[in-house]
Amino acid sequence: MSENAIGTDVLRLEGLTKRYPGGVIAADAVDLTVSAGELVAIVGESGSGKTTTLKAINRLIEPSAGTILFQGRDVLALESHALRREIGWVMQGDGLFPHLTAAQNIAVTPRLLKWDSARIAARVDELLELVRLDPEDFRDRYPHQMSGGQRQRIAIARALAVEPPLILLDEAFSALDPVTRAGLQDDFVALQHRLQFAAVMVTHDMAEALLLADRILVMKSGRVIQTGTPSDLVNRPADPYVTELLAAPAKQAKAVAALENSA
Ligand SMILES: Nc1ncnc2c1ncn2[C@@H]1O[C@H](COP(=O)(O)OP(=O)(O)OP(=O)(O)O)[C@@H](O)[C@H]1O
Numbered sequence: 001m002s003e004n005a006i007g008t009d010v011l012r013l014e015g016l017t018k019r020y021p022g023g024v025i026a027a028d029a030v031d032l033t034v035s036a037g038e039l040v041a042i043v044g045e046s047g048s049g050k051t052t053t054l055k056a057i058n059r060l061i062e063p064s065a066g067t068i069l070f071q072g073r074d075v076l077a078l079e080s081h082a083l084r085r086e087i088g089w090v091m092q093g094d095g096l097f098p099h100l101t102a103a104q105n106i107a108v109t110p111r112l113l114k115w116d117s118a119r120i121a122a123r124v125d126e127l128l129e130l131v132r133l134d135p136e137d138f139r140d141r142y143p144h145q146m147s148g149g150q151r152q153r154i155a156i157a158r159a160l161a162v163e164p165p166l167i168l169l170d171e172a173f174s175a176l177d178p179v180t181r182a183g184l185q186d187d188f189v190a191l192q193h194r195l196q197f198a199a200v201m202v203t204h205d206m207a208e209a210l211l212l213a214d215r216i217l218v219m220k221s222g223r224v225i226q227t228g229t230p231s232d233l234v235n236r237p238a239d240p241y242v243t244e245l246l247a248a249p250a251k252q253a254k255a256v257a258a259l260e261n262s263a
Contacts, residue, residue, distance in 0.1 A: 009034070009035055009069075009072075010070070011033070011034040011057065011200065012032070012034075012067075012069040013031055013032040013033075013053070013057070013066065013067070013068055014031055014066055014068075015030070015067065016032075016063055016065075016066035016067075017063060017064050017065040018053075018222075019064040026222050027049045027052050027063070027222050028221075030049075030217075030222075032053075032227065034199075036196050036197070037198065039189070039192060039199045039200075039201060039212060040198075040199070040200050040217060041201045041202075041208070041209035041216045042201070042216075043206055043216055043217070043245060044220055044225075044245075045204070048219040048220050049219050049222040049223075050202040052222075053219070054200060054202045056068060057070070057075070057087070057166075057200065058075075058089060059075055059083055059084070070083070070086070085113065085162065086164055087166045088164040088166065088167035088168065089167075089168050089170075090155050090169045090170070090172040091169075091171070094148075094154070094155040095155060096143045096154060097143075098144065102140070102141050102142075102143075102154045102157075103121075103139040105154055106124050106127055106154065107120045107161070108158060108161075109158070110123060110161055113162060127157035127161060128157060130160070130191065131153040131154070131156055133150060133153055133157075148176055148180065149176055149177075149183070152172065153187075156172075156184075160195070160197075163197075165198060166197060166199070166200070167192075168199075168201075169201040170202045171204070173185055173188075185211065185212055189212055201213065206246060206248065206249050210234070213230060214229065215228065216233055218241070220239075225239045226238035
């Protein structure tokens with residue numbers, strides 16, 4: 001990761017388009033650039049094309065048109081399994097292998113890359129510390145022996161195992177209760193600032209995007225409606241749809257403020 005100076009493009013989407021058989025255009029000429037150390041959230045209503053866009057980046061979905069450059073390399077020219085080892089992936093509901101311990105889950109990619117066992121063991125402990133789980137306590141636990149929040153911490157550790165320059169998150173925090181979720185979100189952002197990987201996060205939750213992202217890409221029916229900082233969106237929404245997405249967090253903030261004022 002050290003070769004990624006802050007501000008360097010890690011990912012560039014140019015005219016990314018996905019047309020599914022049957023004719024649905026799930027992503028329609030999507031442009032996006034993500035730099036090292038930057039967190040971009042893709043937000044939109046259900047069916048707007050967020051997951052399609054995310055999955056095209058690591059070729060879980062093959063695009064119909066457009067270019068995806070990862071560290072300047074066209075992903076379509078790369079072998080897809082090798083590409084996925086270079087890009088971290090955290091999905092909703094953790095996606096851990098149930099029959100593997102926390103340590104074995106974290107070690108999946110290092111093993112594929114044929115790291116020796118001493119290096120893997122040291123890295124597993126380092127990663128457990130990084131996601132604030134005691135290695136002694138957690139390395140031999142199976143997923144069913146951990147809480148949802150702890151499992152998601154393991155999933156993040158697994159995604160970071162080989163220091164990828166890019167992490168993709170698909171509704172990674174959505175299934176957690178609000179307190180666990182807020183703690184993990186804070187820790188994730190702190191980790192990102194420390195390690196300077198680029199991140200693209202899909203979320204249906206505008207409040208989460210406003211709190212975490214450096215920039216937000218708003219999608220509707222496969223099209224990019226607006227790309228901007230949280231402040232750009234709040235102060236200069238480009239479309240009534242953006243205003244609509246902002247209404248829920250604004251309403252919540254107002255309700256809490258009203259209660260505080262009434263005390
Ligand atoms: N394999 C597929 N075949 C055909 N159409 C698909 C396929 N996958 C997704 N779609 C369609 O593409 C559009 C975008 O779907 P996508 O999953 O990218 O949206 P999303 O914004 O991630 O939605 P959600 O928030 O509900 O996950 C939808 O209309 C969906 O029905």
